[in-house]
Amino acid sequence: MTGLSPDARAWLEQHGFIPTDDAVWLEALTHGSFNGSGPADAADYQRLEFLGDRVLGLSVAAWLFRAGDAPEGKLSQRLNALVSGTTCARIARSIGLPEHIRLGKQARDDGGADSDKILGDVMEALIGACFIEHGFDTAQGLIYRLWAKELEGDVGKAKHPKSALQEWAAGNRRAPPVYTVTDRSGPDHAARFTVEVSVRNVGNAEATASSKGEAERLAAKAFLERFG
Known part of the structure; x- marks a missing residue:
């Protein structure tokens, strides 16, 4: 497997992901379609996305619990909104993730780099990679930094x-x-x-x-x- 490109490494470092093991970050950035146009052994992001989803959920739930005394229903409402694919994709776009996703040509031509589903999944995979490399506290700190405006704002406060x-x-x-x-x-x-x-x-x-x-x-x- 090839290593991270200089552009991808600089971008990850710029946003606090602190890459050390190239393999885990390449995996986080790789969509399944890439295996048709890249190295045959390129792992895609699905396993890391599964892990990152849980790290994100626990981190946001802990923040909401400490932020006030809202009842369970309100906490769940905000949690669901803050960890939704739409919110993850919005944050992914805000940090310039689309240009760094490794997609197959057809998937990219079909608009995969701007798909809420793909962007949200890769965002969670990057959180999973951060957890694998640096542990929960670092991953949680990264989430709180990237989600700061969302956590302090009105996302999820209005009734669905x-x-x-x-x-x-x-x-x-x-x-x-x-x-x-x-x-x-x-x-x-x-x-x-x-x-x-x-x-x-x-x-x-x-x-x-x-x-x-x-x-x-x-x-x-x-x-x-x-x-x-």
């Missing part, structure tokens, strides 16, 4: 649109909202989902996003803006 729509329907004596996937396009690593939400005898709204869950959230938000 799907919950708000459910309560709106119940409060107005309407049937529960129904979500339907009306279209799915693109390859698996850069899929686009269109979801319609409808409330009987009221109306419907539609939204498209890179995941079914995000499309449902945006559809619920659009419905409330139109009918709420």
